Amino acid sequence: MDKTAANLSVSETAKSIDALITPALLLDRGRLERNTQRLAEHARKLGVVLRPHMKTAKSIDVARHVFPREPGPITVSTIAEAEYFAGHGFRITYAVGMSTASAIRAMKLCRRTGVDVKLLLDTVEQADALADVREATGVTPSVFIELDCDDHRGGLKSDDPKLLEVANKVVAAGANLVGVLAHAGESYSLSTPGALVKAAENERLAIVRAAEILRAHGHACPILSLGSTPTAHFAENLEGVTELRAGVYMFFDLVQHGVGVCAIDDIAISVLATVIGAKPEKGWVLVDAGWMALSRDRGTASQQFDQGYGVVCDEKGRVLEDVVVSQASQEHGTLTIRSGSGKSMPELPVGTRIRILPNHACSMAAQHDFYSVVNGENPEIEARWERIRGW
């Protein structure tokens, strides 16, 4: 599209959300700051380094709010994120299992920028490939072994004999084994404080046990890195652990609310949309935000409260009780009253603007190229923060 000064779209020059092209992604700065300070304080109390995951925000401006003084340690989910944040001086852990190609890109980035980028693996094949990575780039890779603490996805169990085999292969390939890394991904399916505290302790025990085994066989294993947004908030004791990771906590979302980690009023992002039609006989109101703006994520479908494609608020961000986006096509969302609530649809004439809270902040934000930053109910846009994407 033509981006010459004469043809800047209204979204790029808007001073108020009233002038934004809809659908538009809003970010509430006050909520962002409250959420990030809350976990930073918790990590301080627990005596661990907080290494926030930037896969949700993908924005240098958000990162600068998380680290107001100077660039700190972060986690990323793509090498594109690593390249972007390394350019701003952040120290990086790439927390997705490496391929030879991704490891070579990461090590070339280290060489080019001098920034530390750590890798993750859990197989002998990946460990063996580190020798090629080292030869191709002239950089000695620093590597975590991924642990599986809850049968969620990848990683080795602490007591799997392969743990030691992989560790030895990492060393044999001439790489640095810097530690072990776990992610309690199954904690997203929990919903009581007791279960969350237990999941956090289980994550800790798994990683401490793995480090004990590695240390008993001569591996120093200096870093014990764990975390997921639910377990990070419910951990009561992180003895033996050195760092904590979490990402979605910066923005929070309806899934995290369903898990019990945040209040609805903590959710910092939303999509601003405009009413473009209605079917009063069906109780439908149509808006110009479909799955392209909201994402197809239906993470609350398996929770106690199915929030459809998102909870609806008025233009100022005040929840319209029991109004949800019950259907979404590419550029249409259908608002209805949650079935069984007994309420009736509020008046939302054509042209009315609303905000929609995300099921999943990572996937909603990924549908947009920038955040329009607001604070509370004030319609003034304080800033426009760019996001990156791709791999």
Added chain:
Amino acid sequence: MDKTAANLSVSETAKSIDALITPALLLDRGRLERNTQRLAEHARKLGVVLRPHMKTAKSIDVARHVFPREPGPITVSTIAEAEYFAGHGFRITYAVGMSTASAIRAMKLCRRTGVDVKLLLDTVEQADALADVREATGVTPSVFIELDCDDHRGGLKSDDPKLLEVANKVVAAGANLVGVLAHAGESYSLSTPGALVKAAENERLAIVRAAEILRAHGHACPILSLGSTPTAHFAENLEGVTELRAGVYMFFDLVQHGVGVCAIDDIAISVLATVIGAKPEKGWVLVDAGWMALSRDRGTASQQFDQGYGVVCDEKGRVLEDVVVSQASQEHGTLTIRSGSGKSMPELPVGTRIRILPNHACSMAAQHDFYSVVNGENPEIEARWERIRGW
């Protein structure tokens, strides 16, 4: 990210898919051409203009394949698409219900480029707003009234008295009523040829009936526009209709395969991914394509064959029978054998490359910024075609 010549990523210079950064979106040119020619031929036989929907492809290069001689009539789902394609000379119908703001942007685009952009509405409020749009832009809007032929989403029923009321309001606001437009969106939930033929005829009857009513009251109603990918292919008679719309047919996908509109071998896009791990004891193979690359779309979940997050092929695009992406997190996909198939997982060592076919082409393509264009099993990349996004 730094995009200087010295720092071009391998994806931007790759000559072969072997050199692509994964995950990467592939587009098979031969299949694209076959799919677009098939529907063009069908439209010719039925005696209607084909107005392809560009919401799936969002690419000028794809549009040039659909219109090899000169820019033609197209449909779009966002004003950003309208701005992009108008810049290349295409004539446009914006097939989402207008807001005052979107209509003003569209008419400013008409004024700036001289390109025709038609609008869509179904309420008296939108019709009344056309006077403001005309005054704000100095352009007389051309407008369709949206019809509802199958209770799918927006639009008025042919026999709704509001149809005439809205038509009269359009004229009273000083705009041009150019016709009626229907979209048989419910056809996506069908799966037999008989039902699809019937849905197509139902769509035709609804629009012809609406035009009859409008004409009986003095509205010329020159354009009768209808279509959805399933009904467009199964329509046997379009008497009275002037134009046909469809979008996903260019690429096709597993949902359309489930509906019965295409073969698996017609699906023109896929995501290339790399194996990064495995859990042999669970029958899992992990790849570096999660929902960020595949989208969260689970459109086949309600069909006879639930394809998970996509059907898995080998690197050349040959289907690995009964291997699907059964789970997806942000940057991880979990491949498993479809439950109940009785097969066992093929050997897919770490580093193996595979292709994943989409549940929904519109949503998978939207997760990527460009297509790497290939042809059949040849690994050579013929071109890199950019996509647009946003609103």
